[in-house]
Amino acid sequence: MKSVINTIYESKLAELKSKIDTLHAPVKLTIVTVGDDPASKVYVRNKIRLFDELGLECNHVILAEESTKQADLDVLAQKAKHPILFQLPLPNGLIAPDLPAHVDVDGFGSEALGQLVLGQNAVLPCTVQATIDIISAHCGEYNFSGLKVAVVGRSNIVGKPLAIELINRQSTVASFNSCSDLAAVDWNRYDVIVVATGAHGILDNSQFIEGQLIIDVGINRVDGKLVGDIKHHDGIFSAAAITPVPGGVGRLTCLHVLGNAIKLAECP
Amino acid sequence: MKSVINTIYESKLAELKSKIDTLHAPVKLTIVTVGDDPASKVYVRNKIRLFDELGLECNHVILAEESTKQADLDVLAQKAKHPILFQLPLPNGLIAPDLPAHVDVDGFGSEALGQLVLGQNAVLPCTVQATIDIISAHCGEYNFSGLKVAVVGRSNIVGKPLAIELINRQSTVASFNSCSDLAAVDWNRYDVIVVATGAHGILDNSQFIEGQLIIDVGINRVDGKLVGDIKHHDGIFSAAAITPVPGGVGRLTCLHVLGNAIKLAECP
Numbered sequence: 001m002k003s004v005i006n007t008i009y010e011s012k013l014a015e016l017k018s019k020i021d022t023l024h025a026p027v028k029l030t031i032v033t034v035g036d037d038p039a040s041k042v043y044v045r046n047k048i049r050l051f052d053e054l055g056l057e058c059n060h061v062i063l064a065e066e067s068t069k070q071a072d073l074d075v076l077a078q079k080a081k082h083p084i085l086f087q088l089p090l091p092n093g094l095i096a097p098d099l100p101a102h103v104d105v106d107g108f109g110s111e112a113l114g115q116l117v118l119g120q121n122a123v124l125p126c127t128v129q130a131t132i133d134i135i136s137a138h139c140g141e142y143n144f145s146g147l148k149v150a151v152v153g154r155s156n157i158v159g160k161p162l163a164i165e166l167i168n169r170q171s172t173v174a175s176f177n178s179c180s181d182l183a184a185v186d187w188n189r190y191d192v193i194v195v196a197t198g199a200h201g202i203l204d205n206s207q208f209i210e211g212q213l214i215i216d217v218g219i220n221r222v223d224g225k226l227v228g229d230i231k232h233h234d235g236i237f238s239a240a241a242i243t244p245v246p247g248g249v250g251r252l253t254c255l256h257v258l259g260n261a262i263k264l265a266e267c268p
Numbered sequence: 269m270k271s272v273i274n275t276i277y278e279s280k281l282a283e284l285k286s287k288i289d290t291l292h293a294p295v296k297l298t299i300v301t302v303g304d305d306p307a308s309k310v311y312v313r314n315k316i317r318l319f320d321e322l323g324l325e326c327n328h329v330i331l332a333e334e335s336t337k338q339a340d341l342d343v344l345a346q347k348a349k350h351p352i353l354f355q356l357p358l359p360n361g362l363i364a365p366d367l368p369a370h371v372d373v374d375g376f377g378s379e380a381l382g383q384l385v386l387g388q389n390a391v392l393p394c395t396v397q398a399t400i401d402i403i404s405a406h407c408g409e410y411n412f413s414g415l416k417v418a419v420v421g422r423s424n425i426v427g428k429p430l431a432i433e434l435i436n437r438q439s440t441v442a443s444f445n446s447c448s449d450l451a452a453v454d455w456n457r458y459d460v461i462v463v464a465t466g467a468h469g470i471l472d473n474s475q476f477i478e479g480q481l482i483i484d485v486g487i488n489r490v491d492g493k494l495v496g497d498i499k500h501h502d503g504i505f506s507a508a509a510i511t512p513v514p515g516g517v518g519r520l521t522c523l524h525v526l527g528n529a530i531k532l533a534e535c536p
Contacts, residue, residue, distance in 0.1 A: 114382030117432070118424055145447040154435050156386055163443070164385070167422050172448040175431070179413040180440040228446065 001243050008137050010183075012255050016262060020054065025265040028082040029105060029257065030075070035065030035091045044087055046254045054258070065091050078264055083261045088157075094208045108157055116161055120167045123260045128162045130252035132217055134243060135192055136251045138213045144169035149191065149195050150228075152176045152203070153196035158217055160195060188212070195229040204231040210239035217249050269511050273519055276405050280436055280523050284416045284530060288322065293533040296325045296350040297373060297525065300341070303333030303359045306313055312355055314522045322526070333359050342366050351529045356425075373528045376425055384429055391528045395464075397429045398520035402511060406481045412437035416457065420444045420471070420497075426485055430462060456480070463497040470501040476508035483511050487518060519527035 010080040022029060029051060031044055044060065051058035063072060073086060077097035083105035086096040086152060107123040113120035124132070139147060149166050153159035154177040168174045174190070178197070187193060188205050195203055196217035208214050219230030228245030232238075243249055288295060297319060299312055305471040312328065319326035331340060341354060351373035354364035369379040375391040383390035387408070407415060417434050421427035434441045442458070444450060446465070455461060455475050463471055464485035476482050486497030488499035496513030500506075511517055 022528055110379065110388070112382070113385040114378030114380070117381040117385060117428055118378055141344055146449065154438070159431065160435060163435065163441075164428065164432065167428055167443050167445070170422070170445050170447040172445070173431075173443045175435050175443075177435070177438050177440070179438040181414065217453030223378070261329045 001241055002247055003247055004137060004241075005083070005243065008133050009251055009255060011065060012133065012252065016255070016258055017054065019039075019262050019266075020056070023262065023265055026057065027258075027261050027265045028059075029261050030059045030061060030076075030080065030084040031087055032061045032076055032084065033087045034068050034073075034094060035179070037087075037089060037091070040087045040089070041253070047257050050254060050258055056258075056261075068092075068094065070094055072202075075121070077103075083264045085257070089214050102264060105257060105262045106142070106157075107161070107260065113156075113161060113164075114241060116164055116168075123263055124165060124256075125157050126163050126218060126253045126256035127158050127249060128165055129256040129259065130134065130249045131158075131162055131194055131217065132165060133252055134249065135213065135217055138241060139191065144171050147171045147191050147210045148174075148187075149194065150174045150176060150187070150190040150198070151194045153194075153217070154200070155198075158196040170265065191240065193213075196231050199231055200227050201231040202229050204233055205238035205242060206233055206236045207238035208238050208242065212240040214240050214242040215240075216245050217247060219250060230250060269509055272405060272509075273402070273511065274458050275514055276401050277519055277523060280401065280527070281519070284523070284527055285322065285535075287530050288324070291530065291533055295526075295529050295533045296327075297350040297529050298327045298329060298333065298344075298348065298350060299355055300329045300352065301355045302331045302336050302362060305357060305359070307354075308355045308357070312521070316505065316521060317526050318526055324526075325429050325448065336360075336362065338362055345371075351532045354356060359491055365479055370532060373525060374425075375429070375497040376507075381429060381432075382426075384432055384436075390435060391531055392508075393425050394521045394524035394528065395427050395485060395517060396433055397524040397527065398517045399426075399430055399462055399485065400433060401520055402483055402501060402517065403481065408461065412439050415439045415459050416442075417462065418442045418444060418453075418455070418458040419462050419464070420448075420450070421485070423460075423464065423466075426464040427462075428491070430464070434493075454492070465497050468495050468497055469499040470497050472501055472504075473506035473508070473510060474501055474504045476506050477512065478507035480508040481504075482508050483517060485517050487513060 048058050074097050080103040084103050085106045099109040104112045107125045112122050149171045151163045163173050163175045188209050192213045194215045200220040216228035216230045220227050226246050283449035316326050348371040352371050359502050367377040372380045375393040380390050417439045419431045421426050431441050431443045456477050460481045462483045468488040484498045485519045488495050494514050
């Protein structure tokens with residue numbers, strides 16, 4: 001799968017570059033971080049690097065963990081005229097403001113999500129878009145209709161919006177969560193299984209068969225190593241196509257922050 | 269099932285009446301109709317009658333089919349200070365305006381739907397709320413977690429928001445649509461099956477077993493008779509609990525227009 005991900009990455013990047021060249025509006029991004037979560041630092045650095053490489057403006061607003069109040073974030077959101085994102089997780093119970101759709105580059109706000117439900121060409125959360133890209137590349141861009149997809153996990157930023165987007169594309173979608181009896185599920189019934197729970201080992205590679213596409217969205221740190229939600233048993237080979245962690249969905253996600261910033265610049 | 273529906277109706281009505289008594293804000297509704305679609309007339313009459321019986325203000329704005337323009341609807345939406353709905357279907361390609369959540373008594377607008385995705389106690393589309401009521405009454409109000417529910421149909425006003433609400437309630441949800449291979453589905457796997465396709469005969473009563481709850485949301489006119497989406501074969505008895513059409517979901521739906529108007533009056 002690594003080479004497939006690389007191919008998708010290169011082709012998406014080329015597509016985005018050519019879009020930038022034809023745009024009349026500048027592509028800008030503001031990233032707000034509070035404190036210095038180590039994982040966030042890596043994600044933010046990758047986003048800034050991508051914008052830098054393409055000569056695009058990316059402002060990084062760094063707020064101190066001790067002194068930042070909810071009102072500070074809300075003011076930044078209200079003043080935003082260009083795409084902005086609040087890097088998660090936020091400390092001290094701070095909540096990312098509910099951004100209006102025209103600056104909501106993450107697509108996490110209620111306006112973008114409402115447009116998504118109505119099928120109105122909304123900005124998709126970047127991880128959702130990355131997942132859709134991988135399904136497109138593996139199953140065919142025009143083959144979402146009738147595709148049997150299981151989505152494991154129901155977060156507001158991945159599982160739920162992904163299920164909605166797949167329903168919009170006329171896939172047959174099954175949504176599972178921590179209350180589902182996962183042991184009783186016949187996973188072989190699905191063409192595609194997307195696992196986005198944040199719990200390593202919730203499924204394992206012995207459960208899948210040839211012909212299936214398994215997209216592992218999880219990023220967990222176990223014994224100092226980055227691993228996905230799917231456990232890969234030593235000595236057990238799975239004939240299914242399983243996206244790697246790291247270097248799978250996460251590699252494409254960063255690209256879609258740029259893709260969404262371009263989309264917002266196109267239709268402000 | 270008819271008596272179950274009656275019990276739900278009476279208990280919901282009593283609950284809403286007692287809420288009205290404790291409210292400090294008036295409960296008002298404006299219904300906008302364009303032209304004189306016969307089915308719409310019945311629905312609108314039922315809503316007005318319910319508000320009248322409870323001494324609540326319900327304004328009916330009737331616009332002529334020939335002369336009404338999209339801008340006329342948009343102006344009504346912009347001026348709305350109290351709950352308002354545009355009775356569907358609208359003629360001549362007119363589109364119901366995308367109402368802000370504080371007046372969106374149908375819960376069809378992007379703001380209400382975005383709040384629904386985020387699990388923010390949104391106003392639910394009335395048919396969705398009626399379906400939830402029936403599942404609550406039959407399976408238990410606190411038993412949605414892990415409940416296996418199939419939703420057949422993916423409309424913006426029933427299938428999609430229902431699937432989202434069920435995911436919010438931690439049910440295991442399968443969403444089917446016209447591209448799904450329905451003949452290959454093992455329906456016995458589900459605790460609850462909701463059918464909302466608008467196509468009579470898409471499933472039939474021989475396909476369900478004892479212990480299952482089948483909610484028929486469809487209202488179709490076949491040979492001059494009102495029937496649901498589920499075909500009831502002569503001489504075949506189903507041990508499943510199947511809601512009737514008419515007198516099932518539809519009977520409760522009207523009540524939730526009132527319920528949503530109360531909710532909007534409570535939190536304007």
